[in-house]
Amino acid sequence: MVSEGVIEAKGLTKIFNKHLTAVDHVNFSVRNGEIFGFLGPNGAGKTTTINMLITILKPTEGTASVFGNDIVKQASQVRNVIGVVPQEYTADEDLTGVENILLCADLYGIPREISKKRALELLELVELTTFKDSKVATYSGGMRRRLELACGLINRPRILFLDEPTLGLDVQTRTATWNYIKLLKKNFGMTLFMTTHYLEEADALCDRVAIIDHGKIVVVGPPEELKHSLGGDLINVAIKENEDVSELIQKVDRVKEVRKEDGTYRIKAELGEVTAPFIIEALRKKGYTVTKLSLTEPTLNEVYLEYTGKSMRDAEESREAFAAQRMTMRRARQ
Amino acid sequence: MSETNGNSKGKLHGLWALTNRELKKWYKAPVIFLLSIIQPILWMGLLGKAMNIGALVPTNIPGVDPATILKGTLGTSDYFSFMAVGMIAFTALFTTMFSGMSVVWDRRLGFLNKALSTPVSRAVIIFSKVLSATLRSMFQAGIIIVIAMAFGLQFGANFTPLNVLGVFAIMFLVCVGLSSIFIAITIRSTRIETPMAVVNLINLPLMFASNAFFPTKFMPDWLQTIAKVNPLTYTTDAVRQLLIFSTDWTQLAFDFAYVAIFATIAATIGIVLSWRFLSK
Numbered sequence: 001m002v003s004e005g006v007i008e009a010k011g012l013t014k015i016f017n018k019h020l021t022a023v024d025h026v027n028f029s030v031r032n033g034e035i036f037g038f039l040g041p042n043g044a045g046k047t048t049t050i051n052m053l054i055t056i057l058k059p060t061e062g063t064a065s066v067f068g069n070d071i072v073k074q075a076s077q078v079r080n081v082i083g084v085v086p087q088e089y090t091a092d093e094d095l096t097g098v099e100n101i102l103l104c105a106d107l108y109g110i111p112r113e114i115s116k117k118r119a120l121e122l123l124e125l126v127e128l129t130t131f132k133d134s135k136v137a138t139y140s141g142g143m144r145r146r147l148e149l150a151c152g153l154i155n156r157p158r159i160l161f162l163d164e165p166t167l168g169l170d171v172q173t174r175t176a177t178w179n180y181i182k183l184l185k186k187n188f189g190m191t192l193f194m195t196t197h198y199l200e201e202a203d204a205l206c207d208r209v210a211i212i213d214h215g216k217i218v219v220v221g222p223p224e225e226l227k228h229s230l231g232g233d234l235i236n237v238a239i240k241e242n243e244d245v246s247e248l249i250q251k252v253d254r255v256k257e258v259r260k261e262d263g264t265y266r267i268k269a270e271l272g273e274v275t276a277p278f279i280i281e282a283l284r285k286k287g288y289t290v291t292k293l294s295l296t297e298p299t300l301n302e303v304y305l306e307y308t309g310k311s312m313r314d315a316e317e318s319r320e321a322f323a324a325q326r327m328t329m330r331r332a333r334q
Numbered sequence: 335m336s337e338t339n340g341n342s343k344g345k346l347h348g349l350w351a352l353t354n355r356e357l358k359k360w361y362k363a364p365v366i367f368l369l370s371i372i373q374p375i376l377w378m379g380l381l382g383k384a385m386n387i388g389a390l391v392p393t394n395i396p397g398v399d400p401a402t403i404l405k406g407t408l409g410t411s412d413y414f415s416f417m418a419v420g421m422i423a424f425t426a427l428f429t430t431m432f433s434g435m436s437v438v439w440d441r442r443l444g445f446l447n448k449a450l451s452t453p454v455s456r457a458v459i460i461f462s463k464v465l466s467a468t469l470r471s472m473f474q475a476g477i478i479i480v481i482a483m484a485f486g487l488q489f490g491a492n493f494t495p496l497n498v499l500g501v502f503a504i505m506f507l508v509c510v511g512l513s514s515i516f517i518a519i520t521i522r523s524t525r526i527e528t529p530m531a532v533v534n535l536i537n538l539p540l541m542f543a544s545n546a547f548f549p550t551k552f553m554p555d556w557l558q559t560i561a562k563v564n565p566l567t568y569t570t571d572a573v574r575q576l577l578i579f580s581t582d583w584t585q586l587a588f589d590f591a592y593v594a595i596f597a598t599i600a601a602t603i604g605i606v607l608s609w610r611f612l613s614k
Contacts, residue, residue: 051447054451055450055451056447056450056451058613076453079451079452079453080453082451084448084451084452086444086447086448087444088443088444088447089443089444090443090444090445090447090448092355092359092445094358094359094362094363095355095358102351103351103352103355104452106347106348106350106351106352107347107348107351107352107449107452107453107454108452108453108454109347109348109453109454151448155452
């Protein structure tokens with residue numbers, strides 16, 4: 001196996017009901033041992049892409065391979081080497097934690113003597129050993145997420161697919177989940193493919209991020225590089241005097257761009273924390289008084305904004321509503 | 335972590351695991367388990383004892399033996415026995431109907447997708463649903479026979495305990511057929527309401543357009559036509575031949591053949607339709 005290209009997608013497309021294009025000719029390749037993230041708002045085509053890669057949806061056009069196996073023609077080989085942690089809590093509430101893992105193991109045809117040992121190891125890994133014999137109905141959201149993670153690892157996959165791994169979790173549980181994901185990469189050299197609409201999550205976890213919008217990949221790269229490509233940090237300056245000092249600021253070293261908006265100067269500069277004092281100094285020398293100054297390092301939201309022309313945050317609210325609705329569903333079932 | 339997999343499997347791996355998952359929800363939940371036993375008691379008490387059709391035949395007319403009249407119409411002199419056996423087909427219908435519902439839940443909760451991403455065969459996923467409903471119905475049929483005996487079921491002249499195995503066999507066939515149909519109907523819906531409506535629409539007519547509670551020969555012609563193609567009619571007849579009639583072997587063989595053909599066709603259609611849907 002070549003070290004590059006654990007997943008190779010070429011022109012992967014999914015059209016629902018002949019006119020709804022969910023995924024539109026996407027090309028990407030995932031390298032061995034990296035965490036690759038699909039970042040985009042609700043309805044961008046993230047889950048549809050993952051569903052094609054894990055062989056539960058057939059692409060309308062194009063193809064992809066996982067470890068060299070075609071996702072349509074060699075679907076069963078693909079299923080053997082992948083692990084999946086779905087967006088939903090799929091664990092059966094009427095069964096205990098360990099029963100759920102063993103059920104997953106049976107779906108992979110793992111003999112009982114092996115699966116029992118592995119189940120206990122995995123429960124240890126996700127710190128659920130104490131609760132292994134409790135019914136899943138008594139688990140908290142974070143515990144369920146960890147159980148899903150353990151289930152997804154039962155066949156010792158070479159690549160793990162995580163669909164919105166922290167959707168609907170509180171901040172603490174989210175950070176804890178991140179640590180498990182990092183651990184998998186570090187200790188087992190596992191390749192991870194994940195989707196998320198949380199910018200911080202993509203930033204904190206992913207080695208490379210593909211930003212997806214309306215079914216198309218708009219840009220791919222390491223988060224740092226993407227942020228860097230925007231041309232540095234953003235400095236906002238306001239002065240007391242009613243004069244245009246744009247040209248003066250422009251002359252300061254490392255300043256790339258100055259725009260005046262409502263009495264505030266929006267300055268794009270490299271190494272913002274170093275450049276800002278020089279800007280203050282230059283203004284003061286000419287007798288101007290700086291009244292306000294703020295420094296923002298670009299986030300993936302700025303990257304997203306740059307490539308799609310809209311803010312990611314708007315999409316989040318609808319997603320949270322969706323998560324809440326699903327929780328209600330779960331309760332309704334009980 | 336990734337080199338050794340150690341997976342060994344046949345084509346049917348996972349079938350028992352998935353079937354048992356369904357069954358556990360039933361036998362591990364004492365309340366549901368108990369209700370599934372109480373339900374036939376209630377029905378038998380209400381339909382079989384309260385609506386005792388046998389009592390409609392007058393006993394005080396000289397020269398008329400009510401038992402003979404009943405025997406002529408029902409095939410047995412005891413309406414309760416007639417009806418208790420009908421309950422068995424009734425159970426098959428209602429238990430298999432709910433097997434379809436569990437497919438909708440599995441879809442909504444994402445379990446179906448999860449199972450689809452594992453190497454378990456698509457056919458196994460569907461067949462586990464069929465099998466769990468079938469096993470449940472067969473168990474309930476056994477319970478009904480025991481309860482009906484306690485209520486005074488009158489066995490036929492040629493009855494031997496071996497005949498009960500025949501009852502299980504016909505139940506197996508009809509349940510495989512019925513639940514395949516119900517699953518094919520429900521697997522496309524993401525909402526529980528749609529299949530509920532469809533199933534409610536067809537279940538009661540299917541029930542009453544059969545000989546389960548009333549002999550078909552007294553039905554109007556059009557209803558008789560429906561009853562004649564209704565597999566429940568043949569299931570019920572087979573169970574009656576086995577338990578309470580003096581067994582007519584030719585008729586019994588015909589009943590079995592009919593239900594077996596129904597089961598084969600329904601299961602084929604059901605599994606093919608579900609399969610096609612799952613590999614979209």
